[in-house]
Amino acid sequence: MIVIGELINGTRKKVKAAIHDRDAEYIAELARKQDEAGADFIDVNPGTVGEQEIEDTVWLVQTAQEATSKPLCLDTPNAAAIEAGLQVYTGSAVPMINSISLETERLETMLPLVKAAQANVIALSLSDAGMPTKPGDREQAAVPLIDKLVDEAGLAPERVFVDPIITPVSTQQEVVGLIMGAIEAILTHNPRVHVTSGLSNISFGLPNRKLLNRVALTLFMSAGMDSAVLDPLDAKMMAQVRATEALLCRDEFCMGYLTAFREGALEV
Amino acid sequence: MIVIGELINGTRKKVKAAIHDRDAEYIAELARKQDEAGADFIDVNPGTVGEQEIEDTVWLVQTAQEATSKPLCLDTPNAAAIEAGLQVYTGSAVPMINSISLETERLETMLPLVKAAQANVIALSLSDAGMPTKPGDREQAAVPLIDKLVDEAGLAPERVFVDPIITPVSTQQEVVGLIMGAIEAILTHNPRVHVTSGLSNISFGLPNRKLLNRVALTLFMSAGMDSAVLDPLDAKMMAQVRATEALLCRDEFCMGYLTAFREGALEV
Numbered sequence: 001m002i003v004i005g006e007l008i009n010g011t012r013k014k015v016k017a018a019i020h021d022r023d024a025e026y027i028a029e030l031a032r033k034q035d036e037a038g039a040d041f042i043d044v045n046p047g048t049v050g051e052q053e054i055e056d057t058v059w060l061v062q063t064a065q066e067a068t069s070k071p072l073c074l075d076t077p078n079a080a081a082i083e084a085g086l087q088v089y090t091g092s093a094v095p096m097i098n099s100i101s102l103e104t105e106r107l108e109t110m111l112p113l114v115k116a117a118q119a120n121v122i123a124l125s126l127s128d129a130g131m132p133t134k135p136g137d138r139e140q141a142a143v144p145l146i147d148k149l150v151d152e153a154g155l156a157p158e159r160v161f162v163d164p165i166i167t168p169v170s171t172q173q174e175v176v177g178l179i180m181g182a183i184e185a186i187l188t189h190n191p192r193v194h195v196t197s198g199l200s201n202i203s204f205g206l207p208n209r210k211l212l213n214r215v216a217l218t219l220f221m222s223a224g225m226d227s228a229v230l231d232p233l234d235a236k237m238m239a240q241v242r243a244t245e246a247l248l249c250r251d252e253f254c255m256g257y258l259t260a261f262r263e264g265a266l267e268v
Numbered sequence: 269m270i271v272i273g274e275l276i277n278g279t280r281k282k283v284k285a286a287i288h289d290r291d292a293e294y295i296a297e298l299a300r301k302q303d304e305a306g307a308d309f310i311d312v313n314p315g316t317v318g319e320q321e322i323e324d325t326v327w328l329v330q331t332a333q334e335a336t337s338k339p340l341c342l343d344t345p346n347a348a349a350i351e352a353g354l355q356v357y358t359g360s361a362v363p364m365i366n367s368i369s370l371e372t373e374r375l376e377t378m379l380p381l382v383k384a385a386q387a388n389v390i391a392l393s394l395s396d397a398g399m400p401t402k403p404g405d406r407e408q409a410a411v412p413l414i415d416k417l418v419d420e421a422g423l424a425p426e427r428v429f430v431d432p433i434i435t436p437v438s439t440q441q442e443v444v445g446l447i448m449g450a451i452e453a454i455l456t457h458n459p460r461v462h463v464t465s466g467l468s469n470i471s472f473g474l475p476n477r478k479l480l481n482r483v484a485l486t487l488f489m490s491a492g493m494d495s496a497v498l499d500p501l502d503a504k505m506m507a508q509v510r511a512t513e514a515l516l517c518r519d520e521f522c523m524g525y526l527t528a529f530r531e532g533a534l535e536v
Contacts, residue, residue: 215511243483
């Protein structure tokens with residue numbers, strides 16, 4: 001499971017303040033803690049706009065990469081901010097761009113950047129038709145986007161992390177089946193791409209959201225999801241990841257599960 | 269989800285003592301508590317042998333049915349004990365026989381009983397070939413057994429609860445995929461039967477077993493399992509059941525999930 005740690009996000013109150021105040025130690029600690037808890041990428045999202053977004057992205061990249069050797073995931077819809085962030089990125093591991101989609105404007109601004117950087121990229125299953133609602137909507141946006149990234153931008157399929165777009169079960173109860181079907185269709189089209197997503201939208205409007213998010217993760221993993229944007233400090237979520245990997249035969253001899261147990265990481 | 273409450277089992281130390289001492293209040297309370305926690309059937313397993321097994325089964329049926337109006341699940345390989353238990357059963361709901369299999373001896377002793385009682389029955393995916401190990405083993409035992417129960421014993425398919433036989437992931441790591449495939453094959457053969465099982469074998473030999481059991485339940489439910497033999501007093505397990513039902517669109521408008529939340533049953 002490829003975990004993208006989501007905690008350095010400027011829409012969270014304390015992170016917003018730390019970015020504003022240039023509190024490097026706060027950001028560094030969030031990067032370190034997520035690294036130690038098993039994050040494979042550290043997401044950095046400035047949560048600001050315009051010129052400020054560019055400056056903040058540069059500062060977040062510089063600050064986070066001092067604290068971790070894990071690759072960063074540059075998370076902003078602002079292509080200029082991504083470009084500036086990549087210019088100061090010094091990590092040896094290939095970074096990630098979050099995100100591109102099939103929406104005309106985002107595609108036109110991001111595709112040249114992705115091509116130049118040959119970075120990992122989160123590819124949202126979104127087209128100009130808007131949010132997916134019907135059966136087939138997700139795969140109809142994802143498949144041509146994968147093809148553009150592989151054929152036009154020259155990315156190895158392993159650099160493409162398709163996000164099937166998770167929407168709330170409270171507004172469309174059959175959505176889990178639609179997402180699972182989309183994941184299977186995407187992996188049938190190209191078995192080498194990864195599938196990732198944030199999970200929390202699934203539980204919007206319902207109580208005990210973390211329980212639903214964890215159970216949804218297991219269901220999506222059974223359909224082929226092999227990555228997620230989540231809080232690696234959430235011990236119950238990480239235990240669910242390890243247990244699901246062991247059960248789905250993605251953890252040889254259950255060694256990851258047993259290691260997590262010995263380290264006390266399954267004690268939830 | 270059709271929950272079969274497993275707690276009245278003579279292989280558990282306190283239950284064994286209560287059966288031996290004819291402690292009716294202890295058994296009655298276990299029946300009541302499981303009923304209140306959402307069990308649809310109350311399993312009674314004497315855990316003894318021979319003549320004692322018959323007497324104990326009769327006493328358990330008489331004792332448990334005083335405490336609950338839920339149907340009982342008579343759980344013993346002893347056909348005479350099942351027969352004696354059914355004779356004293358006074359519940360208005362159709363009881364369950366646990367269990368029959370395609371093994372020659374068990375089939376020959378149990379099939380006439382099942383036919384005469386027209387009861388629900390747990391149908392183990394076991395033949396004379398022994399425990400399932402290879403792809404296809406489970407469905408190859410289950411399919412002819414379903415046909416015998418429906419065609420020879422005249423059971424409505426809805427009375428048949430197929431148990432795909434859960435074996436430990438620690439001894440065969442790909443087993444979850446084999447079980448999920450078997451569940452799908454069984455429901456393709458006859459979409460009207462139920463699929464049930466105990467879950468705890470899956471985690472044998474591994475730490476933090478309850479976590480693995482819960483996650484396995486979600487995976488098997490996604491393949492079509494709609495019943496389980498479990499401890500309904502295990503709040504985390506029941507929360508997992510409710511969350512999975514809500515996500516898999518088996519809980520209209522998430523009403524069961526919301527009711528469980530309001531009753532404090534999801535507070536885990």
